[in-house]
Amino acid sequence: MSQxxxxxxxNVSKRIGSRTIIDRLTLEVNPGEVFGFLGPNGSGxxxxxxxxxxxxxxxxxxxxxxxxxxxxxFPQAVSxxxxxxxxxxxxxxxxxxxxxxxxARMNRGITKQRIDEVIELVGLQGRIHDKVKKYSLGMRQRLxxxxxxxxxxxxxxxxxxxxxxxxxGIRELRxxxxxxxxxxxxxxxxxxxxxSEMELMCDRVAIIQKGQLIDIRSLRGExxxxxxxxxxxxxxxxxxxAAIGVLEGRGAANVVEGGFTVTADRETIADLxxxxxxxxxxxxxxxxxxKSLEDQFLEVTGGETVG
Amino acid sequence: xxxxxxxxxxxxxxxxxRIATWIMMGFVVLVPVLLTVLFSIxxxxxxxxxxxxxxxxxxxxxxxxxxxxxVKAAESVAGEFTMGTIKLLLIRPWSRSSILLSxxxxxxxxxxxxxxVGFAVTWLINVVVFGYVSDPAGLIPxxxxxTGSSPWAYALMSYLDQFIAxxxxxxxxxxxxxxxxxxxxxxGLSIFLLLSGSIVSGLLAIADKPWVKYVLFPHLxxxxxxxxxxxxxxxxxxxxxxxxxxxxxxxxxxxVSWTVFTxxxxxx
Ligand SMILES: Nc1ncnc2c1ncn2[C@@H]1O[C@H](COP(=O)(O)OP(=O)(O)OP(=O)(O)O)[C@@H](O)[C@H]1O
Ligand SMILES: [Mg+2]
Numbered sequence: 001m002s003q004x005x006x007x008x009x010x011n012v013s014k015r016i017g018s019r020t021i022i023d024r025l026t027l028e029v030n031p032g033e034v035f036g037f038l039g040p041n042g043s044g045x046x047x048x049x050x051x052x053x054x055x056x057x058x059x060x061x062x063x064x065x066x067x068x069x070x071x072x073x074f075p076q077a078v079s080x081x082x083x084x085x086x087x088x089x090x091x092x093x094x095x096x097x098x099x100x101x102x103x104a105r106m107n108r109g110i111t112k113q114r115i116d117e118v119i120e121l122v123g124l125q126g127r128i129h130d131k132v133k134k135y136s137l138g139m140r141q142r143l144x145x146x147x148x149x150x151x152x153x154x155x156x157x158x159x160x161x162x163x164x165x166x167x168x169g170i171r172e173l174r175x176x177x178x179x180x181x182x183x184x185x186x187x188x189x190x191x192x193x194x195x196s197e198m199e200l201m202c203d204r205v206a207i208i209q210k211g212q213l214i215d216i217r218s219l220r221g222e223x224x225x226x227x228x229x230x231x232x233x234x235x236x237x238x239x240x241x242a243a244i245g246v247l248e249g250r251g252a253a254n255v256v257e258g259g260f261t262v263t264a265d266r267e268t269i270a271d272l273x274x275x276x277x278x279x280x281x282x283x284x285x286x287x288x289x290x291k292s293l294e295d296q297f298l299e300v301t302g303g304e305t306v307g
Numbered sequence: 308x309x310x311x312x313x314x315x316x317x318x319x320x321x322x323x324x325r326i327a328t329w330i331m332m333g334f335v336v337l338v339p340v341l342l343t344v345l346f347s348i349x350x351x352x353x354x355x356x357x358x359x360x361x362x363x364x365x366x367x368x369x370x371x372x373x374x375x376x377x378v379k380a381a382e383s384v385a386g387e388f389t390m391g392t393i394k395l396l397l398i399r400p401w402s403r404s405s406i407l408l409s410x411x412x413x414x415x416x417x418x419x420x421x422x423x424v425g426f427a428v429t430w431l432i433n434v435v436v437f438g439y440v441s442d443p444a445g446l447i448p449x450x451x452x453x454t455g456s457s458p459w460a461y462a463l464m465s466y467l468d469q470f471i472a473x474x475x476x477x478x479x480x481x482x483x484x485x486x487x488x489x490x491x492x493x494x495g496l497s498i499f500l501l502l503s504g505s506i507v508s509g510l511l512a513i514a515d516k517p518w519v520k521y522v523l524f525p526h527l528x529x530x531x532x533x534x535x536x537x538x539x540x541x542x543x544x545x546x547x548x549x550x551x552x553x554x555x556x557x558x559x560x561x562x563v564s565w566t567v568f569t570x571x572x573x574x575x
Contacts, residue, residue: 047574053398055573079400089391102320105313106399147395196555 003031004067006080006155007052011061012044014047014211021047022211024061031154034177036202037191044211045191046086049159051176052189053083063299066154079107082153084161088144091092092133096124099132100150107151114150121176122146137164149180156180157189162197174201234270235259236284245288246279247272263290314405316405319415322379327415331375335421338371339364339429347436356440357433360459362465364433368425369469370501376418376473377480377497380471381490383410383452384481385569387494388488393573404568411481411561418477422470450535452546461533475527475553476501482560485568504528512540520544 002126005028014022026164029035039045050056052063054074063070064231090099101119104110119128122142133139141164148156156177162170178201180186192198193199198205199219207214236259237243244260245254269286276283322328342364346355355363384407387393396406440458447453447461480497484490500523507524519525525538526549537543 029567049575050572055394055397056574059311075400075402078398081398083398085394088396091321094320097477098320098324101316103395103399104399105317196474 005030007063007065007189009048009052009061009063012048012051012058012063013060014044014051014056015059020211022051024210025213026061026215027206027216029155029189031187032181032185033204033261034181034188034190034202036198036205037189037208038193038195038198038205039191039208041193043208045208046159047211048208049085049157049189049191051082052157053081053085054078055085067195067238070236079151080154081157082148082151082155082157083157084141084144084148085159087149087163088140089141090140090147091130093131095131096128096135096139096146099143100128100146103147115283118146118150121149123172132155138166141165142169152184153186155187155189159191160193161190162192162194170197177201231265231269232261232263232289234261234285234287234289236287237273238282238284242279243276243281246275246281255280259284311405311409313510314401315403315412315416319416321383322417328379331378331423333423334371335368335375335425336428337412339368339425342367343432343436343490355437356443356446357430357437358440358443358446358462360433360437361429361462362446364429365425365462365466365469367431369422369473372418372421373423373473373476373501374494374498375421376410376414376477377494377501378490379417380414380477380481381484381493383414384484384564385488385490388573389490397573404565407485407565407568411478411564414477414481415474418470418473420555422466422473426462426466432523448534451533452535453533465530468533471550471553472527472529475523475557478560478564482564485564494563500524501527505552508538508540515541517542518555520548521552523552523556 007029009025009027012022012025020257024151025048033124037045037048047056051058052065052070054070054077058071063077065077066080068080070077090096091102094102097115097119100115104115119125122145124139124142124146127135127139127239130203132143135143141161145158145161157175161173165173174197177190181188181203191204204216204218206216234256235243237298240255240258244255247253247262253260262269264271273283273286330418343360346353346360387396416426446458447456451461453461453464476497477498480493483496484493487493504524504527507522508528511519511522511525517529520539520542522539525540526544528538529546529549531538532546532549538549
């Protein structure tokens with residue numbers, strides 16, 4: 001990605017009283033990127049999002065969106081943003097359609113066709129003229145997404161968007177977000193606890209804990225490229241104990257059920273396989289064990305639940 | 308930036324798409340009709356003309372409209388916080404000042420709309436029941452500044468005075484609504500302001516200090532000038548002075564609303 005980042009947080013802090021809720025957070029999100037914002041309960045995800053959309057002030061640092069400072073050029077900065085902060089609370093006494101008209105009026109150039117297009121996109125066409133008070137949580141979530149994308153923002157911020165969606169809804173949202181980022185170059189900033197969800201939809205994730213950035217990880221295209229990196233591999237073999245003998249101490253191996261695991265680089269793995277076969281060990285499978293994000297997440301945050 | 312009028316249209320939509328608003332309108336129409344009809348049935352000896360009855364009813368009517376408008380002011384600001392919709396409203400390419408101004412305008416328009424309907428209804432029902440008197444004797448007191456004017460001028464002036472007081476009370480409710488983000492408190496305290504006016508005026512008469520003429524409450528009764536009097540007991544004031552006092556309070560209330568609304572964090 002060669003373009004300038006869509007959003008840039010620089011040393012952003014938030015203090016309430018003597019408590020530091022967000023501590024010098026610095027990160028960037030690029031155009032067309034789906035960026036996950038991961039952290040245990042109370043780690044400051046919503047607080048960060050509130051600062052990004054100007055609902056609360058920053059105690060320090062600055063956030064710029066499409067080059068405009070949220071502090072000094074709020075209307076310009078926020079005109080590039082569509083967002084749902086926490087629950088998608090809409091006007092319950094209005095219909096879904098009236099809600100969309102309401103938010104459409106607040107931006108320039110949103111046509112009736114665009115509203116209809118967005119309704120179709122989120123799949124609400126059957127119920128759009130019902131009062132929102134009759135909507136289920138999932139339907140309100142969809143309406144929330146609809147109001148957020150009406151004006152084709154270059155940054156879409158979603159705070160726990162899968163909350164209340166059924167599996168089909170989650171899948172649709174995921175597909176839609178990926179399409180939006182690929183086809184329209186929209187940067188998507190999603191916060192979630194659902195780690196497995198993030199793995200499926202994000203290009204990168206930032207992990208925060210107690211208001212501090214702990215790590216930023218890329219989730220795409222790393223495993224194949226980094227051939228020099230050591231990987232943990234599982235060999236499925238018929239006689240694990242005999243196989244270990246064959247290795248002659250190349251790599252630290254552990255016997256497991258139906259085989260053994262070893263940490264080695266790509267070339268060594270191929271080498272090991274050749275040796276095993278030569279020694280008459282039957283090799284059924286060689287699998288790279290990729291740590292799930294969940295494992296990584298728990299590792300990084302120390303498995304803490306509320307921080 | 309889109310057109311500012313769109314913001315006012317949005318606020319209007321949120322007022323008039325609520326059934327409660329039209330129930331309020333029902334009261335504004337029904338209350339004068341009922342009063343006139345009941346009066347004409349039960350008062351044998353008493354003889355009132357259409358103007359007198361209209362102005363009598365206007366006092367009840369304006370209390371009602373003030374309460375309704377304060378409810379709308381409270382819903383308009385505090386309601387967005389309790390519903391959580393404020394988070395969607397404030398993340399648009401508009402300054403918070405514009406959002407607040409659009410809300411204030413829509414509430415004042417609501418009050419104006421209801422006052423105009425109130426004027427029309429009270430005029431019409433009393434003409435229908437009591438007949439139209441073009442030159443009523445005794446309607447305008449002899450020491451009134453409007454002596455010799457038409458009953459239209461007198462009635463319109465009376466409605467205008469009451470409308471001005473209404474706007475000040477609504478501004479007060481609006482301020483509480485944005486300061487406390489609680490519609491209940493805003494409605495409660497504004498109604499207190501509205502109803503305690505005469506009691507507080509009474510207390511001020513006892514206090515008998517020069518500063519009493521700067522206290523808000525008595526000046527809400529601007530109509531006392533129409534009858535040749537003045538609102539602050541023992542301290543005669545002019546109409547312009549009262550308007551000035553109201554204007555100062557109006558500006559203070561608005562500065563407080565604006566400061567709180569534009570500066571405070573929207574969290575929780
Ligand atoms: N208005 C406030 N005053 C004081 N503390 C607050 C306020 N808002 C949030 N906090 C604190 O800030 C921390 C971060 O809260 P935040 O809502 O940002 O967490 P989160 O990561 O969104 O959590 P969750 O996953 O539960 O939604 C919490 O410890 C919370 O108690
Ligand atoms: Mg949160």
